[in-house]
Amino acid sequence: MSSPGVHFGDPATARAPAREVDEDGAAVVRARPGRFGLWVGLTDGEAEECPTVTAEFAARFCA
Numbered sequence: 001m002s003s004p005g006v007h008f009g010d011p012a013t014a015r016a017p018a019r020e021v022d023e024d025g026a027a028v029v030r031a032r033p034g035r036f037g038l039w040v041g042l043t044d045g046e047a048e049e050c051p052t053v054t055a056e057f058a059a060r061f062c063a
Helices: 011-031 047-056
Strands: none
């Protein structure tokens, strides 16, 4: 996902599309783990969620 991502001023509104993008990316990684990796997209104020979501989506990083 390119900048500015799914955030346009309201973190609550951005959570659902951010999660959808993360779930779609995780499906691609699960299908081809040796070929793709995933950066999980978090909305403002969710930095503390990084360890949880990286494990949930088998992601490598948070952004």
